[in-house]
Amino acid sequence: MKTEKILSPFDGRVIGEMPVSDAAEVESAIVRSQAAFQKMRKLPRFVRADILLKAAELLKERREEFVTTIAGEAGKPLYDARGEVSRAIFNLTNAAAEARRFGGEEVPLDMDAGVFEYQTTDSQGRPIALADLDSEALNRMRRRIGISRRFPIGPILAISPFNFPLNLVVHKVAPAIAVGNSVVLKPAPQTPLTSVLLQRLLRDAGLPDGALEILHCSVPLAESMVRDERFAMVSFTGSAKVGWHIKDIAGRKKVALELGGNGAVVVAEDADLDLAAARCVRGGVVYGGQYCIGVQRILVQQSVAEAFTAKLIERVRACKVGDPMQEGVDVGPVIDQGSALRIQGWIDEAVAAGAVMLHGGPRVGAVIQPTVLTNTAKGMKVEDEEVFGPVLTVNSYDSFEEAIARAGDSKYGLQGGMFTNDLRRAFQAIEDWDVGGLMVNDVPIYRIDNMPFGGWKESGFGREGTKYAMEEMSDIKHLVINYA
Incomplete structure (x- = not known):
């Protein structure tokens, strides 16, 4: 496989080498991600949470390896790189907690008398006025329950920037795992090595094969993935110009954009x-x-x-x-x-x-x-x-x-x-x-x-922050039960 040298922005020294993915490897990664999603969506909450919690523990143990890699490939000062690792540990831990409690809600269905009257009929299918209903009939009308539940939506395409090569990746990957999705990640071309470390760490924590795929690929191949309908969502952090272009070509899938500011x-x-x-x-x-x-x-x-x-x-x-x-x-x-x-x-x-x-x-x-x-x-x-x-x-x-x-x-x-x-x-x-x-x-x-994080105007739309990203990466199914 072809590889590319990743260089220090400070002095040009080689930090490491990264495999370059071609079209065949992109296709294989998408197929693996689709298969992994079928496993992820069925995992109990506690399993997804335990994977994320174990990943946080492993990151604490491997902290210095991540710090030196971030500082090397991103040119980030050491104390700032250490801060980024600490934030990623919190992010993984918080995603584990959110995975355990993330769910739906009961939706009240007995809020309006007019709706009750409209929905109530006799044995012949004719409307019955509310005033003509006895107490038992009213109780039967009350015995409907609405349950709104959130479900994972499918493979997520995540595109991340160079400035936080660990934590801004975790902001996409951890919520996706927490809610039960798989992820194909295209990291910034300047800083892909940290993502590879994260992928290994998550595998060691028990993440199923294919649930996090990493592709260091060309812009045309990345655009082909943005257009690919097998992805349920694109989550992008980067420049406004690129972000709005992604929205234009993404088709019907969900898009979350965290863009620039001044x-x-x-x-x-x-x-x-x-x-x-x-x-x-x-x-x-x-x-x-x-x-x-x-x-x-x-x-x-x-x-x-x-x-x-x-x-x-x-x-x-x-x-x-x-x-x-x-x-x-x-x-x-x-x-x-x-x-x-x-x-x-x-x-x-x-x-x-x-x-x-x-x-x-x-x-x-x-x-x-x-x-x-x-x-x-x-x-x-x-x-x-x-x-x-x-x-x-x-x-x-x-x-x-x-x-x-x-x-x-x-x-x-x-x-x-x-x-x-x-x-x-x-x-x-x-x-x-x-x-x-x-x-x-x-x-x-x-x-x-x-925190809920995202912008107005050309700074994008959608929100990151674990719980808010999980909402973006899931969708609602509503169940109504009549138990009268």
Whole structure:
């Protein structure tokens, strides 16, 4: 089988080799996934839960192997890679818990007198008025029960991004297993090795053969799978451009899209400026800013803008830039040279159009220096698009209403953040700012993995977070029983 070398984005060294799947291997994987689904759908809840719980235990034991693989192929700083593994352990454990309790509900069928009257007939099939019914007849009418149950829908095609090669894969795979589906995974081409480790781990935990297939394949083959009606659903995380293309070609199957963002943070005059500055740096430049919910646009009330900006710059300067495999490094490379050239080009375009660089430096290979710009405006890519790099824009505002309007003036709507001690503003913001999640006294990067997660507008639709993803990956059958 043909293989492809997977390279470090920092120094180009070989991290490992990945088999490249051709059309025949794609077809075989789909067939195996179909067969595995027939096993998965019949497994008792406790079996699916035990597999996920065992996988979490094995991940704890193999933590360092996953950490070094993530850091190597994704260029992620070690402490961030460790955080990703910890989140994946929680995700697997939480999916095990949800697998045990995920079910349906009783649907009340005796809510409306008019419906009862309409549905009630005598022995000749003629309607009987409610007033003419005796108590026993009324009791018989009450003795219908509706039971809504959720069932797995079939093989899931999961397409995952490079920036979280373990946890964003687990966000798709664990809920699918928990509800009883099989998965064919196409990982990001830059970071497939972590997925192979996860596949081995799940097999060791008892997952049936074929329940998780991994295909490192070309874009045309991936598109053929998106079109393939044997998949019940496509779950995609990645860029808006690719996501909406997937929706266009997916046909009748379910589609869940977790797409991009250009996260905004509003800092009010009553905010804790030290906390706000520290969190904006953590959410904006660490790991090269490669978070779909990362901080990109910061809006600060005019009266505290100078003080906040000084604190922000101080913390940006303190970030250690370098080899992600070394302890203590905050900012390593972006995923490849092409991305670095694009990001640097957007910075240069903004400065040429009137933006002022408060902090930055020359690009070195795929390493972009943490950059802070001010005097940016709509029409600049650093404001309108998703940078996906260590770039922050900082601008001031006068009124809170102006800030929320500007924060929401984006084609994206994934998550936002705001720093204020006025809860009235928080409730005003969530009404007027169309984002999937709003973090008060924190930045949009905040995510606990059982939260409902997803966006508005071009940031996609559908929700991740274990229980919510399980709902997306299942469908309802409704049973009505007349036991009168």
